[in-house]
Amino acid sequence: MATATTTTLSTQLDGTLPPFPESLNHAPIAEISSRKLLAKDPETTTAVWKACQTYGFFYLDMTDSDPGSKLVTDAEQLYGLSKKTFALPFEEKDKYDFRRRKALFGYKPSGSVKKTDASQRPDTTEFFNVGKDCLFDVAPSNPYPEVIQDARPLLRDFCKGAHEMAMDILRTLARAAGEDDEEIFVNLNRFEESSGDHVRLTLKRPSDESKSEIGLASHTDFGSVTILFNWLGGLQIESRTPGRIGEWEYVKPMPGKAIINLGDAMVSFSNGALKSAKHRVVESPGPQAGMERVSIVYFVRPTHHSLMKPVGKFDGEGASRIRVGGKFADNIVDEKVYTAKEWLEERYVQLSHSKE
Ligand SMILES: O=C(O)CCC(=O)C(=O)O
Ligand SMILES: [Fe+2]
Numbered sequence: 001m002a003t004a005t006t007t008t009l010s011t012q013l014d015g016t017l018p019p020f021p022e023s024l025n026h027a028p029i030a031e032i033s034s035r036k037l038l039a040k041d042p043e044t045t046t047a048v049w050k051a052c053q054t055y056g057f058f059y060l061d062m063t064d065s066d067p068g069s070k071l072v073t074d075a076e077q078l079y080g081l082s083k084k085t086f087a088l089p090f091e092e093k094d095k096y097d098f099r100r101r102k103a104l105f106g107y108k109p110s111g112s113v114k115k116t117d118a119s120q121r122p123d124t125t126e127f128f129n130v131g132k133d134c135l136f137d138v139a140p141s142n143p144y145p146e147v148i149q150d151a152r153p154l155l156r157d158f159c160k161g162a163h164e165m166a167m168d169i170l171r172t173l174a175r176a177a178g179e180d181d182e183e184i185f186v187n188l189n190r191f192e193e194s195s196g197d198h199v200r201l202t203l204k205r206p207s208d209e210s211k212s213e214i215g216l217a218s219h220t221d222f223g224s225v226t227i228l229f230n231w232l233g234g235l236q237i238e239s240r241t242p243g244r245i246g247e248w249e250y251v252k253p254m255p256g257k258a259i260i261n262l263g264d265a266m267v268s269f270s271n272g273a274l275k276s277a278k279h280r281v282v283e284s285p286g287p288q289a290g291m292e293r294v295s296i297v298y299f300v301r302p303t304h305h306s307l308m309k310p311v312g313k314f315d316g317e318g319a320s321r322i323r324v325g326g327k328f329a330d331n332i333v334d335e336k337v338y339t340a341k342e343w344l345e346e347r348y349v350q351l352s353h354s355k356e
Helices: 034-038 042-053 066-086 090-094 146-150 152-176 264-269 340-350
Strands: 031-033 057-061 106-108 125-131 198-204 216-219 225-230 235-238 248-250 257-262 279-281 293-300
Touching: 031 034, 031 042, 034 042, 034 057, 034 066, 034 152, 042 057, 042 152, 066 146, 066 152, 066 198, 066 225, 066 257, 066 293, 146 152, 152 198, 152 225, 152 293
Parallel strands: 031 057
Antiparallel strands: 057 257, 106 125, 125 198, 198 293, 216 279, 225 257, 225 293, 235 248, 235 279
């Protein structure tokens, strides 16, 4: 297994936020070096493969490679942009509510209830989804507030850098799977082609103790790869520790390390060999509780015309096709192969009062 590097990163946010409680249990997810990932180190390839079949999550140390370090710097700039954007009056943010406009990108206020959440708790997270196609003029741009428009160069840099890093994760997975074509997953997620890729700026306000609220209800991500930067605890994933399997476990934020997870599209492409793990966000623990919590996310989603079906070695003759997570998949009665766009639209309809 790849070991974490010893590099320490001093970032502009270092020391400005209270620490994650020392004594609190957190998920022992693998720590992968971006330098070794980019160098195609064989042990790293194996470790990424194992992580994607078990927890479905791993840390990617961004501090030991130039492309990684640039992403950390950009994510920290976007932290500042989030604070500025969410400080706008609600009436201004509300103009960009994408659910009302039936768009893929724009604003989602807090207070959304996920249709499938048994306890129907409102969430405390607001976000802006900024589309890759809008940033790079692949498709006509959605309207965004001026603060976001003004930050287009930064958003474009982050988007390009995050997509490139995700493609190296996909190449690693293709090699680990023994595919002859290292580009097999990359070709389903091409940067230049229209897709649902987006940057998400997120702000979770502290929960109101008198109400039954959730930061972000339990979900799997829809796309191929998610690259997440957060600075305060609150993200939880399902434990893989014997005796605690399935219990919620915190993911501890680590300076300079992004949190990587796969989404449902990779489950479909790998016919279930790879995992898109359920996760949720709750109040930050210990001394971090009561604080506003920012996260910056990049979601890679398949090119709109990619077909949602197993590829390469996973497309075994006669093997039955896995039904990918979520209620929408349960409702598939035919053997229709959806394009990524059709599939995304179905998922949005299903979760239209929810989030990712
Ligand atoms: O904020 C986080 O830590 C996770 C966010 C997340 O899961 C999402 O936006 O899909
Ligand atoms: Fe998520």
